[in-house]
Amino acid sequence: MKFSRVFLYAYLIFAIYFAYVAITKYTEAGTIDYPSILLSATAIFVFFFRRNFIKKFDKRNNSK
Incomplete structure (x- = not known):
């Protein structure tokens, strides 16, 4: 699961770059430059979506 956290912050790096x-x-x-704005917004959305998903997954694994 730690491997996915590394890629989680890669989305923020891509958002800052775009x-x-x-x-x-x-x-x-x-x-x-609309494509760069769109890619930046998408990367930020994916960051928050994945972060929420990882928290739910960790919560589910800790309850077992």
Whole structure:
């Protein structure tokens, strides 16, 4: 289960990276990079979804 926690924080790293790319493109060229914004939002959603799922899984295993 510890292996999945490592990948959990990888989603946050990807979200920060794609947000950085979107902000950089907006400040340099003035264009909105919708794919990067979408990928950043998706990575944040997956982070919270997986974190909640891991907590439920740990709770279920501890109750047995």
